[in-house]
Amino acid sequence: MKTITLIPGDGIGPEISEAMKRCVEAAGVQIKWDEQQAGAMAYEKTGELLPRKTLDSIKKNKVAIKGPVTTPIGSGFRSVNVLLRKELDLYQNIRPARSFEGIPNSVQGVNLVIFRENTDDVYVGVEFEKGKKETLEIIKEIQKRNPAGEVIRDDSGISIKSISAFKSERIVKAAFEYALKYKRKKVTCGHKANILKFSDGLFLERAQKIAPSYPSVGFEDRIIDNLCMQLVQRWWEYDILVLPNLYGDIVSDLCAGLIGGLGVAPGANIGDAYAVFEAVHGSAPKYAGKNKVNPTALILSAVMMLRHIGEEKAAAKLENAVAAVIKEGKNVTYDLKPKRDDPSAVGTREMADAIIAKMKGG
Numbered sequence: 155m156k157t158i159t160l161i162p163g164d165g166i167g168p169e170i171s172e173a174m175k176r177c178v179e180a181a182g183v184q185i186k187w188d189e190q191q192a193g194a195m196a197y198e199k200t201g202e203l204l205p206r207k208t209l210d211s212i213k214k215n216k217v218a219i220k221g222p223v224t225t226p227i228g229s230g231f232r233s234v235n236v237l238l239r240k241e242l243d244l245y246q247n248i249r250p251a252r253s254f255e256g257i258p259n260s261v262q263g264v265n266l267v268i269f270r271e272n273t274d275d276v277y278v279g280v281e282f283e284k285g286k287k288e289t290l291e292i293i294k295e296i297q298k299r300n301p302a303g304e305v306i307r308d309d310s311g312i313s314i315k316s317i318s319a320f321k322s323e324r325i326v327k328a329a330f331e332y333a334l335k336y337k338r339k340k341v342t343c344g345h346k347a348n349i350l351k352f353s354d355g356l357f358l359e360r361a362q363k364i365a366p367s368y369p370s371v372g373f374e375d376r377i378i379d380n381l382c383m384q385l386v387q388r389w390w391e392y393d394i395l396v397l398p399n400l401y402g403d404i405v406s407d408l409c410a411g412l413i414g415g416l417g418v419a420p421g422a423n424i425g426d427a428y429a430v431f432e433a434v435h436g437s438a439p440k441y442a443g444k445n446k447v448n449p450t451a452l453i454l455s456a457v458m459m460l461r462h463i464g465e466e467k468a469a470a471k472l473e474n475a476v477a478a479v480i481k482e483g484k485n486v487t488y489d490l491k492p493k494r495d496d497p498s499a500v501g502t503r504e505m506a507d508a509i510i511a512k513m514k515g516g
């Protein structure tokens with residue numbers, strides 16, 4: 155029996171985690187859940203957003219699935235997700251965007267996988283506040299070194315965007331390896347190398363260097379703004395997208411919008427040693443404890459987790475059951491109904507019941 159760390163999280167996290175757990179078990183996989191805390195609730199109980207015990211559990215079990223967590227508002231709190239990515243070097247953020255028949259306000263035929271670099275870019279968190287002595291000194295130094303460059307005004311704030319050759323190479327390789335494993339046709343690298351020559355330019359250069367090692371997978375690059383427009387107009391021309399951190403964050407939400415919103419957008423954070431699966435959405439505190447929200451995104455994250463641990467048959471069974479329930483459109487939550495106030499919408503628990511019934515042949 156495989157032991158997996160389960161972090162229920164905050165807000166709607168515990169409800170969707172419970173739904174996910176029941177669905178995974180009904181898919182026929184025996185899992186021992188090692189339940190651990192992280193986020194605002196963990197902070198109230200232990201004084202830590204990411205307790206050592208939780209981190210140790212993931213390190214021991216290697217695989218975790220987590221509900222969304224709330225980052226308390228106020229200075230000094232770092233996001234649990236950013237901490238986890240850093241601490242466990244989860245450099246791949248994989249976000250598939252697949253259409254399901256029956257979702258209102260979605261386009262059909264979308265089958266994209268976004269590989270977002272998860273540890274670099276503006277997320278390194280190096281910032282200099284407007285007006286601070288240090289910031290003014292940096293501005294002065296930059297102007298001294300670039301006398302012909304555009305003037306950076308003294309009233310500027312500065313955030314560092316760093317792109318490393320090593321980190322670019324490993325995310326691009328991961329995207330190509332995924333393409334080989336799942337028989338995908340093409341990897342598209344998104345960037346703004348025409349303007350950001352030394353950061354995005356480096357990301358693109360490393361992608362171009364690696365692509366020829368995978369001759370059976372196509373490769374192309376697109377400037378990020380053009381890519382966004384094309385994804386909205388001609389999504390069928392794309393397959394796997396590999397993107398620096400910030401563009402990956404934005405473009406994956408754009409793709410979630412294409413397929414019907416956050417309620418159906420799963421994700422995985424993967425490194426060489428550890429993997430943490432989670433929905434793209436947050437803890438939606440206003441719906442906490444109301445048995446209202448859609449459990450699909452976390453259930454589909456569990457499908458990714460099952461594939462990761464080699465349980466392909468159970469993964470396919472669960473995924474097909476989710477697709478069938480959504481297609482029927484009867485036992486689905488409010489966000490999957492044509493009108494959000496549709497009184498026939500069911501709750502989180504009941505949607506999970508319907509998915510379980512489908513797996514049992516119902």
Ligand code: NAD
Pocket residue numbers: 221222223224225226235416417432433434435436437438439440447448449451489
């Ligand atoms: P959110 O994703 O929690 O909610 C935004 C809106 O999206 C909700 O009001 C709801 O209308 C809809 N929504 C989200 N999940 C849904 C679901 N499963 N089913 C149906 N509708 C759903 O974003 P937010 O309000 O900006 O953030 C709330 C908290 O979540 C913040 O503390 C934020 O830091 C945190 N957050 C955590 C994660 C994570 O842990 N991975 C990710 C994003 C945000």
